[in-house]
Amino acid sequence: MRVRSATLTICGKDLRQELRTRESFTSTFFFSLLVQIVFSFSFDFQKLGLGFEDVGAGILWITLTFSAILSLQNSFLIERERNCLAGLALCPCDPSAVFLGKFLANSLFVLAVQVLILPLSSLFFGYDLLRVLPGLCLVVTVNAVGFSALGTLFAAISVRTRRSELLLPLLLLPAATPVVIWGVKATRLCLSGRPLDSYGYLVALSACFGVIFTVAGVLLFDFVMEE
Amino acid sequence: MSAPPDGTGPLMSQTAFVQALDLDFSFGQRRILQGLSLNLQRGEALALFGPNGAGKTTLLRLLATLLQPSKGEAFVDGIPLARRSERAKARRRIGFLSHQSMLYERLTARDNLRFYARMYGVEDPERRCAELFEQVELEGREDDPVEEYSRGMQQRLALARALVHDPDLVLLDEPFSGLDPRATLRLGTLLADLARRGKAVLFTSHDLEAGLSMAHRVAILWGGTLAYEARREELTLDMLARVYSSLAERVA
Numbered sequence: 470m471r472v473r474s475a476t477l478t479i480c481g482k483d484l485r486q487e488l489r490t491r492e493s494f495t496s497t498f499f500f501s502l503l504v505q506i507v508f509s510f511s512f513d514f515q516k517l518g519l520g521f522e523d524v525g526a527g528i529l530w531i532t533l534t535f536s537a538i539l540s541l542q543n544s545f546l547i548e549r550e551r552n553c554l555a556g557l558a559l560c561p562c563d564p565s566a567v568f569l570g571k572f573l574a575n576s577l578f579v580l581a582v583q584v585l586i587l588p589l590s591s592l593f594f595g596y597d598l599l600r601v602l603p604g605l606c607l608v609v610t611v612n613a614v615g616f617s618a619l620g621t622l623f624a625a626i627s628v629r630t631r632r633s634e635l636l637l638p639l640l641l642l643p644a645a646t647p648v649v650i651w652g653v654k655a656t657r658l659c660l661s662g663r664p665l666d667s668y669g670y671l672v673a674l675s676a677c678f679g680v681i682f683t684v685a686g687v688l689l690f691d692f693v694m695e696e
Numbered sequence: 697m698s699a700p701p702d703g704t705g706p707l708m709s710q711t712a713f714v715q716a717l718d719l720d721f722s723f724g725q726r727r728i729l730q731g732l733s734l735n736l737q738r739g740e741a742l743a744l745f746g747p748n749g750a751g752k753t754t755l756l757r758l759l760a761t762l763l764q765p766s767k768g769e770a771f772v773d774g775i776p777l778a779r780r781s782e783r784a785k786a787r788r789r790i791g792f793l794s795h796q797s798m799l800y801e802r803l804t805a806r807d808n809l810r811f812y813a814r815m816y817g818v819e820d821p822e823r824r825c826a827e828l829f830e831q832v833e834l835e836g837r838e839d840d841p842v843e844e845y846s847r848g849m850q851q852r853l854a855l856a857r858a859l860v861h862d863p864d865l866v867l868l869d870e871p872f873s874g875l876d877p878r879a880t881l882r883l884g885t886l887l888a889d890l891a892r893r894g895k896a897v898l899f900t901s902h903d904l905e906a907g908l909s910m911a912h913r914v915a916i917l918w919g920g921t922l923a924y925e926a927r928r929e930e931l932t933l934d935m936l937a938r939v940y941s942s943l944a945e946r947v948a
Contacts, residue, residue: 474814475815478811478814478815479815482800482803482807482811485803485807486800486802486803489802489803489841490802492802547800547802550800550801551796551797551798551799551800551801552794552796552797552798553798553799553800555762555794555796555798556798556799556812556857557815558762559760559761559762559787559790559792559798560787560812560815560816561784561785561787561788561815561816561817562784562815563784691780695764696757696762696763
């Protein structure tokens with residue numbers, strides 16, 4: 470079977486399952502919302518003499534990172550139930566298609582949550598989202614995709630362990646530190662109204678990170694799937 | 697019948713569709729399979745009996761390409777299962793029903809079958825799904841989520857999943873578990889039909905009577921080796937039960 474059609478079939482299956490149950494979406498969205506609410510009540514920007522651009526990048530990336538971990542974890546836990554992972558391994562497609570399908574579904578899912586969270590953060594923190602929207606969309610998309618590439622690979626590695634819920638963040642967070650730092654820096658510059666030129670190199674670094682881990686996932690997934 | 701693989705050596709049967717040669721498999725320090733060799737022809741149903749922990753499931757998982765032996769080789773229609781580059785080709789020919797259903801519980805039965813049909817590159821997934829729902833008698837319940845199915849219905853749907861790509865080798869791990877008597881009979885008819893159509897069927901069971909009635913050949917796996925093998929026409933249920941008991945006594 471061709472890699473592209475297998476990738477789309479797996480991605481479609483994951484999205485269909487999520488649309489039917491909304492399990493991941495509900496937990497991820499409400500977690501993200503809670504983080505926004507907590508931070509909006511924690512900081513009195515006027516009193517502290519700070520603008521959202523000073524702390525907003527951190528708030529957005531804490532939300533994105535941890536909500537992405539929640540959804541990444543779920544994407545392979547559903548494969549562990551009833552040993553569906555073996556069902557996928559038995560399919561006569563290239564194992565990289567399984568990685569690419571899960572990666573695509575995870576990326577779409579993380580981005581879908583961000584599409585809802587960004588306008589909400591604008592409401593909570595009172596910044597002008599429309600002014601920074603193109604740059605912010607670029608930064609969030611590139612970094613979220615890079616994070617999902619690494620996260621998909623690590624979620625697949627950790628899912629066969631007993632304490633996969635614990636292992637995934639332990640593996641993922643240290644390894645994803647570069648992409649998170651580049652994401653925070655680029656977001657801060659973007660929220661400050663700087664032009665793309667000033668943070669373009671950070672976006673490019675994050676894109677390279679995403680490409681490297683996508684290629685790693687494609688090459689290694691056959692071994693990852695082995696029992 | 698296909699040609700045997702290259703460099704197969706003198707033990708390799710020229711006609712066997714499935715050939716397992718001197719398979720060893722260890723899990724940690726424990727040897728699950730010890731030099732197991734087995735042949736299976738097209739159009740033949742082989743029932744594999746044995747106590748828990750004898751290595752039946754491991755053998756099926758090896759033949760399904762989910763595990764790799766620590767020693768020995770296995771071939772399906774001449775395709776070496778150990779060769780990574782050949783596995784996709786072999787997997788197209790193999791259908792595996794495991795202890796666990798490999799079904800997505802929150803999706804409907806139709807979504808599940810359609811998904812696997814597409815993954816196996818079935819030409820007309822909708823038509824194939826309709827055929828299978830009829831074969832496993834799940835018509836009318838196709839659009840129910842799998843989590844609402846009973847144990848027996850899930851087993852029947854899992855069987856449909858294993859057969860979705862019309863495999864040449866059908867591996868069934870305790871296929872009767874959870875089935876009511878009517879469904880067990882129906883499964884027997886289905887297995888006979890598969891064998892008639894030239895498929896090789898290898899199934900494990902603890903039910904000597906059901907297993908014997910549905911197989912052309914029976915084998916008993918004990919301690920990771922093939923302890924007994926006979927054709928059905930050479931056996932009665934009493935004889936098989938006596939052989940099984942004597943093996944148990946010898947081990948005890």
